Amino acid sequence: MIFIWILLGIGIYYLIIEKNGKNLIDTKKDDAKEALDLRYVNGEIDDETYEKMKKLIK
Numbered sequence: 001m002i003f004i005w006i007l008l009g010i011g012i013y014y015l016i017i018e019k020n021g022k023n024l025i026d027t028k029k030d031d032a033k034e035a036l037d038l039r040y041v042n043g044e045i046d047d048e049t050y051e052k053m054k055k056l057i058k
Contacts (some may be wrong), residue, residue, distance in 0.1 A: 032057050 036057065040050045 033054070035052050036045075038051065039045050045053070
């Protein structure tokens, strides 16, 4: 019975942590920053909006 709980715990751990060691939450944060950077570079948002949104992501 305890073996099943250990396997379940290991499975959950690998679902939360990626193989390269990055936390999935941090990865989503990085993705949001990259999307924001692209919008800024493409001229979709101005400087003020970029800075406000960057603060919100952090």
